[in-house]
Amino acid sequence: MTHAPHLFAVEGDDLLINGVPVRVLAERVGGGAFYAYDSAAMSQRVADLRAAMPGDLKLHYAMKANPMPAVVRHLAAQLDGVDVASPLEMRVAIEAGASPAHISFAGPGKSDADVREAVAAGITLHLESPREFRAALAAGEALGRTPRVALRVNPAFELKAAGMKMGGSAKQFGVDEEKAPALLREIAASGARFEGFHIFSGSQNLRADSIIEAQAKTLDLVVALAEAANLPVRLANIGGGLGIPYAPGEQRLDLAPIGEALELALTRFRARMPDTSVAMELGRYLVGEAGVYVCEVIDRKESRGEIFLVTNGGLHHHLAATGNFGQVLRRNYPVVAPARMGVRETEKVHVVGPLCTPLDLLGHGVDLPRLQPGDLVAVLQSGAYGLTASPTAFLSHPAPSEVLV
Numbered sequence: 001m002t003h004a005p006h007l008f009a010v011e012g013d014d015l016l017i018n019g020v021p022v023r024v025l026a027e028r029v030g031g032g033a034f035y036a037y038d039s040a041a042m043s044q045r046v047a048d049l050r051a052a053m054p055g056d057l058k059l060h061y062a063m064k065a066n067p068m069p070a071v072v073r074h075l076a077a078q079l080d081g082v083d084v085a086s087p088l089e090m091r092v093a094i095e096a097g098a099s100p101a102h103i104s105f106a107g108p109g110k111s112d113a114d115v116r117e118a119v120a121a122g123i124t125l126h127l128e129s130p131r132e133f134r135a136a137l138a139a140g141e142a143l144g145r146t147p148r149v150a151l152r153v154n155p156a157f158e159l160k161a162a163g164m165k166m167g168g169s170a171k172q173f174g175v176d177e178e179k180a181p182a183l184l185r186e187i188a189a190s191g192a193r194f195e196g197f198h199i200f201s202g203s204q205n206l207r208a209d210s211i212i213e214a215q216a217k218t219l220d221l222v223v224a225l226a227e228a229a230n231l232p233v234r235l236a237n238i239g240g241g242l243g244i245p246y247a248p249g250e251q252r253l254d255l256a257p258i259g260e261a262l263e264l265a266l267t268r269f270r271a272r273m274p275d276t277s278v279a280m281e282l283g284r285y286l287v288g289e290a291g292v293y294v295c296e297v298i299d300r301k302e303s304r305g306e307i308f309l310v311t312n313g314g315l316h317h318h319l320a321a322t323g324n325f326g327q328v329l330r331r332n333y334p335v336v337a338p339a340r341m342g343v344r345e346t347e348k349v350h351v352v353g354p355l356c357t358p359l360d361l362l363g364h365g366v367d368l369p370r371l372q373p374g375d376l377v378a379v380l381q382s383g384a385y386g387l388t389a390s391p392t393a394f395l396s397h398p399a400p401s402e403v404l405v
C-alpha cells in the first residue's frame with residue numbers, strides 16, 4: 001500500500017522533521033506521545049502560495065487548525081492576518097505578534113463578553129447575526145471605541161466536493177445572503193467601522209475546479225453586496241477550503257490553475273472594486289502536512305490471526321486520525337515507523353490506542369515493519385485539527401506534548 005504524498009525527508013531509517021530524526025525528538029520531549037511540527041515545511045507552504053497566487057492576494061492563518069502559540073507566532077510573522085474563533089485564540093494571536101488590525105474573529109455564538117473583548121482589543125468582528133452587531137455597538141459605546149465589523153455571509157451556493165460544507169442551504173454560520181442588505185443598512189447608519197465581507201463556503205477540498213468556481217462566485221457575490229451596501233469595502237475575505245491528501249491515491253492540490261483563475265477573477269473584480277483588498281484564509285493547508293503525531297508501541301498482541309500494536313496514543317490525542325472527527329467514511333491516515341523507514345519487509349497490523357473502545361483505531365490493516373514494544377509509530381498529515389480537536393480528558397491518560405522544530 002502506498003501512502004499519500006508527504007513532505008518530510010528520510011535519511012537512512014529516520015524520518016526527519018526539519019532535519020531532526022523523530023527518534024531524537026522522542027527523547028527531546030521527555031517520553032510519551034507527542035506532536036512535532038516542521039517550521040520549514042510551513043514556510044514552504046506559505047512560499048508555494050505566494051508564488052502561485054496573485055501578488056496582491058492577502059493570506060491569513062485560520063488558527064483553530066493549530067493554535068500552538070509557537071506555530072501561530074511562526075505563521076503570523078509571514079502572513080497578512082490571523083483569523084481566530086474564540087477570545088482565547090484572539091489573545092494567543094495578539095501575544096504571537098499579530099497586529100489587532102489584522103486579526104478577525106469569526107464564529108457563531110459570540111457572547112456579549114466575547115464581543116466586548118474583541119472591541120476592546122481593536123480586532124475585526126465577523127458578524128454572524130444582527131444580535132452580534134448590536135452587542136458590538138453597545139460595547140463600542142461602553143468602551144469609547146469604534147467597533148470594527150465585517151459581515152459574514154452565508155452564500156446561496158455550496159462549495160462542491162468540500163469535505164465539510166460551511167455555506168449554502170440553512171446554516172448557523174453568517175447571515176444569509178438574502179438578509180445581508182438589511183443588516184448592511186443598519187451598519188451604514190451606525191458609527192461602526194465597516195471592514196468588508198467574509199464568505200467561507202467549506203473545507204478540505206481537493207478539487208481545483210470546484211475551488212475556482214466557488215472563488216469566482218464569492219467575488220461576484222461581494223460585488224453584488226457592495227452595490228447594495230453603499231459602504232466602502234476594505235477587505236473581502238473569500239475563505240479558503242484548500243485540502244491536503246490523506247488517503248492513498250489522493251494527490252496534493254495543484255495550486256497553479258487556482259492561482260491563474262483567481263488572477264483572472266481578481267482582474268474583473270478590481271475593475272468594479274479597485275479599493276478592496278482580497279484575502280484567503282487557510283488553516284489545514286498551511287499546517288496539516290507539516291505535522292506528525294508520534295506514539296510508542298506498548299504491547300504487541302495477536303487475536304485470531306491478526307496483529308494489534310497497542311500504543312500509548314490514540315483517539316484521546318488524535319481524534320481525526322481515528323476517523324471520528326466528522327469523517328463520513330473511516331480511512332487511514334498515513335502511518336509509518338519513523339525509525340525504520342528503510343526497512344522493506346512489512347507485515348499487516350492494526351495500530352490501536354489504550355482506550356477501552358473499538359473507536360480507538362489509528363491504523364486499520366496498515367503495512368509496517370515488524371515492531372515491538374518500545375518502537376515508535378508516526379501518523380503523518382497531523383499538523384491540523386490534531387491535539388486541540390481531540391478529547392484529551394477521555395479516560396484520563398496523559399496528554400501528548402507538542403514541539404515546533
Ligand SMILES: *Cc1c(COP(=O)(O)O)cnc(C)c1O
Nearest residue numbers: 062065200203204240282283284
Ligand atoms: C475553520 C475555518 C477555516 C479554516 O479551514 P481549513 O479547512 O482548515 O483551511 C477558515 N475560515 C473559517 C471561518 C473557519 O471556521
